[in-house]
Amino acid sequence: MAIRERLSGNEAVATAMKQINPDTVAAYPITPSTEVPQYFSNFVANGEVDTEFIAVESEHSAMSACIGASAAGGRVMSATSSQGLAYMFEMLYIAAGMRLPITLICGNRALSAPLNIHNDHSDSMGVRDAGFIQLYCENNQEAYDNTIMAVKIAEKASIPVMVCYDGFITSHSVENIMLLETEDVQKFVGKRNPVQYLLDDERNISMGPMDLQKYYFEHRKQLADAMRGAKNIIKEVSDEFYKLTGRKYDLYEEYMMDDAEIGIVVLNSTAGTTKDAVDKLRASGVKAGMVKPRAFRPLPYEELPESLKNLKALAILDKCDSVNGYAAPLFMELTSAMYSKKVIVPTLNYIYGLGGVDVKVEDILSVYNKLEEVAKTGVVDSTTHYLGMED
Amino acid sequence: MIEIRWHGRGGQGAKTASLLLADAAFNTGKYIQGFPEYGPERMGAPITAYNRISDTPIRVHSNIYEPDYVVVVDDTLLQAVEVTKGLKEEGAILINSSKKPEQLRQYLNGYKGKIYTIDATKISMDCLKANFPNTAMLSAIVKITGIMSKDELLSDMKESFKHKFARKPEVIEPNMVAVERAYDEVAGGNE
Numbered sequence: 001m002a003i004r005e006r007l008s009g010n011e012a013v014a015t016a017m018k019q020i021n022p023d024t025v026a027a028y029p030i031t032p033s034t035e036v037p038q039y040f041s042n043f044v045a046n047g048e049v050d051t052e053f054i055a056v057e058s059e060h061s062a063m064s065a066c067i068g069a070s071a072a073g074g075r076v077m078s079a080t081s082s083q084g085l086a087y088m089f090e091m092l093y094i095a096a097g098m099r100l101p102i103t104l105i106c107g108n109r110a111l112s113a114p115l116n117i118h119n120d121h122s123d124s125m126g127v128r129d130a131g132f133i134q135l136y137c138e139n140n141q142e143a144y145d146n147t148i149m150a151v152k153i154a155e156k157a158s159i160p161v162m163v164c165y166d167g168f169i170t171s172h173s174v175e176n177i178m179l180l181e182t183e184d185v186q187k188f189v190g191k192r193n194p195v196q197y198l199l200d201d202e203r204n205i206s207m208g209p210m211d212l213q214k215y216y217f218e219h220r221k222q223l224a225d226a227m228r229g230a231k232n233i234i235k236e237v238s239d240e241f242y243k244l245t246g247r248k249y250d251l252y253e254e255y256m257m258d259d260a261e262i263g264i265v266v267l268n269s270t271a272g273t274t275k276d277a278v279d280k281l282r283a284s285g286v287k288a289g290m291v292k293p294r295a296f297r298p299l300p301y302e303e304l305p306e307s308l309k310n311l312k313a314l315a316i317l318d319k320c321d322s323v324n325g326y327a328a329p330l331f332m333e334l335t336s337a338m339y340s341k342k343v344i345v346p347t348l349n350y351i352y353g354l355g356g357v358d359v360k361v362e363d364i365l366s367v368y369n370k371l372e373e374v375a376k377t378g379v380v381d382s383t384t385h386y387l388g389m390e391d
Numbered sequence: 392m393i394e395i396r397w398h399g400r401g402g403q404g405a406k407t408a409s410l411l412l413a414d415a416a417f418n419t420g421k422y423i424q425g426f427p428e429y430g431p432e433r434m435g436a437p438i439t440a441y442n443r444i445s446d447t448p449i450r451v452h453s454n455i456y457e458p459d460y461v462v463v464v465d466d467t468l469l470q471a472v473e474v475t476k477g478l479k480e481e482g483a484i485l486i487n488s489s490k491k492p493e494q495l496r497q498y499l500n501g502y503k504g505k506i507y508t509i510d511a512t513k514i515s516m517d518c519l520k521a522n523f524p525n526t527a528m529l530s531a532i533v534k535i536t537g538i539m540s541k542d543e544l545l546s547d548m549k550e551s552f553k554h555k556f557a558r559k560p561e562v563i564e565p566n567m568v569a570v571e572r573a574y575d576e577v578a579g580g581n582e
Contacts, residue, residue, distance in 0.1 A: 006413060139450075173452070175449070272451060358453050359453055
């Protein structure tokens with residue numbers, strides 16, 4: 001029986017973690033994900049989980065402890081944001097390179113400087129090449145669901161998974177949510193069965209030693225192949241989750257795309273706001289649509305261009321900037337994928353909402369207005385725009 | 392969909408009140424959002440919190456700029472913040488104040504809609520011997536918005552207090568008195 005509840009995003013994720021009951025959680029608090037380890041340590045103190053909670057002195061140590069515990073054979077989770085994720089940078093590559101199925105919760109927040117605690121995607125986008133699967137969440141329900149699915153995806157793919165949701169907007173907003181019974185979550189995630197692990201006293205192994213040139217390249221290639229293969233694993237796990245909950249997840253979600261002439265690609269909570277904008281436009285006869293990637297790693301580079309190919313104009317929205325003198329990550333990767341698939345659509349990049357600048361339905365409508373103009377003329381005057389910061 | 396904006400000062404419980412309202416509406420089967428706007432939080436500094444209440448799932452994730460209702464937990468904010476900004480004329484504003492509604496219109500930048508007042512601070516001081524106006528404010532805004540009936544509100548709040556004050560059962564009854572008084576003592580509503 002599903003349980004009707006109302007929880008903040010952080011409460012929802014902490015609840016998922018309680019129901020998963022991992023072997024180890026190691027975390028260091030940082031706004032806006034602080035509440036996740038805070039709630040979880042309450043569950044530990046109250047004996048509601050069997051987890052070993054390791055209160056560490058930094059995020060670098062948090063991920064280091066996760067790596068140790070995961071290599072030992074445990075099911076391991078952590079949570080962080082912003083500077084904390086940046087501080088983990090070195091250990092993220094090690095977790096992925098060692099193929100450890102750690103689940104890392106990321107309450108997305110801007111990076112300093114200037115100091116800012118509010119939401120954008122600079123943190124998770126900054127570690128996009130670390131070798132983690134990245135799942136992005138529109139709301140509390142998706143944060144909860146993806147946390148549960150992440151554990152299974154990580155262990156099937158032998159790749160760590162990052163679950164990303166918007167700081168404050170999702171993490172601190174209370175919304176309706178449907179929870180699973182703990183028993184069903186337990187059945188869904190099952191037990192971790194590592195092929196090899198450090199605490200296996202039948203078979204002594206060493207993990208994480210140095211690789212000479214050829215072995216290093218081979219291992220990196222294996223990781224890359226595993227990331228490619230993770231697309232199918234995400235789909236399989238999502239299908240299984242659908243059978244359990246009736247909630248459908250894929251690599252990405254399409255909204256009103258079937259006959260769409262202008263479209264927006266956008267991650268996380270702004271996707272919800274964009275759906276409202278699409279409905280408004282549809283009501284006045286404008287054929288607008290939206291695509292919300294759920295998996296950014298692995299990038300659905302074959303599927304997404306297929307979904308976008310019939311558009312007359314497209315805007316890809318990034319809640320971060322690459323500061324490369326050109327454009328931002330989601331735009332660059334998607335247009336590259338489109339080019340490879342010979343999908344040519346006039347495409348704009350909108351960088352929006354940095355440092356938590358609020359994004360209203362009207363802001364999204366202004367992007368669609370621009371797209372209508374581009375669709376008519378076919379002309380892209382300039383590629384990269386900063387939403388609300390122009391004129 | 393009903394959209395509500397709360398104005399309070401850090402430490403007065405406006406955020407908590409918005410979450411309690413979300414809870415109450417949730418318990419009547421609605422879809423809800425309750426979220427504060429986080430700034431540099433300090434005791435006494437102006438803060439804002441928001442509610443959306445709807446019969447259908449809520450997808451928009453922005454702040455609220457054109458609320459149906461505004462709740463002001465501290466009437467000293469009337470001079471400090473433009474509390475009626477974007478407030479719909481067919482909506483209403485509820486102010487915690489000992490003054491009469493029409494005495495406050497002069498501070499509302501020409502706002503023509505309904506004004507309600509409730510002396511939540513006095514109710515709190517009478518019932519709880521301390522200034523926790525949010526329970527009374529919650530009760531008053533429930534009445535004005537008609538989100539639920541008085542009986543539903545009373546039984547919902549009783550359950551919520553039982554849970555919240557499990558270790559201090561002696562404060563449940565005074566809080567219930569505050570809820571009922573606030574519901575009955577809301578004044579105003581003339582345009």
